[in-house]
Amino acid sequence: MVGKAEASRVRSRAASMLKRAGIALTVGEREAIEVADFGLSDLSHTGLELVVYVNTDRYCAKELVLFPGQTCPEHWHPPVGGKPGKMETFRCRWGIVYLYVPGKPAKKPKATPPRGREKAYTVWHEIVLKPGSQYTIPPNTLHWFQAGPKGAVVSEFSSTSHDESDYFQDRDIRRIPVIK
């Protein structure tokens, strides 16, 4: 897990990107940005920075920040508590995101999995999200995504979020705890 000092630097960088994307945060939100290193301690390749606006028993909304080339690794959302798995809509606000889901694989994918972890990336149908474009991931569907060369800011609208229940293709990954 990355240390507190690095987490603090990462949080500042994410806050700057949100500001550049025109997204206003409160001071408290800026200080509480979640840093998810997925237990790999390699944030420049695998990681995600999150602001959770609201997560009720009915819906959830977050802002996701990805640094240039940063990857949210392949995972899926299984059923939780008798309800279908999480359904989520990614809406790109700033930058570019390459999103991968099951389907016809891209011949020349624009994203490259983090080195040494290629085996944990199995779906290759490519969706390119630019500002204003969005895509909805059904429950139980494998997906992963990587930011383009300038990074990205993405709004996530979804059903209730249970991050601790997510399944990752890479068995070395631990989604929880996040660095706070």
Add this chain to the structure above:
Amino acid sequence: MVGKAEASRVRSRAASMLKRAGIALTVGEREAIEVADFGLSDLSHTGLELVVYVNTDRYCAKELVLFPGQTCPEHWHPPVGGKPGKMETFRCRWGIVYLYVPGKPAKKPKATPPRGREKAYTVWHEIVLKPGSQYTIPPNTLHWFQAGPKGAVVSEFSSTSHDESDYFQDRDIRRIPVIK
């Protein structure tokens, strides 16, 4: 109901405000901005402009635009199809919004109901939303809101939206149809 020409002007104005707030839309979304005049044909006082990003059977996300002083009239979201009424979170992205809910009334409220319709405004507990601040309205809870002097852009995150089922305090109001 306002005519097509006015609706088109209103749509352009809303699109400009969204752009100023840093929110990217596709061309299709810009052209499809919903104009809700609530059947009163008086958009400069009562009305709302909406971009519905997604509305599934589990969650909904919209962008709301309010022109300076424009009011979304008092209403509540009743249970629909055996599920509790809509729960929604308003997050101010740009401008100022004065939001009113049940509770201790403001002594000097910052908003003024549209003239001649004062009787349909009964809750006066005031919440002031500035960029980065947000508030969650429980189901079945009366609420109304008005933009400050420069207008406002507000993200709405919620459970499934059934606008046609909303109840309005003002019996002259018709939420549906919107002008498309």
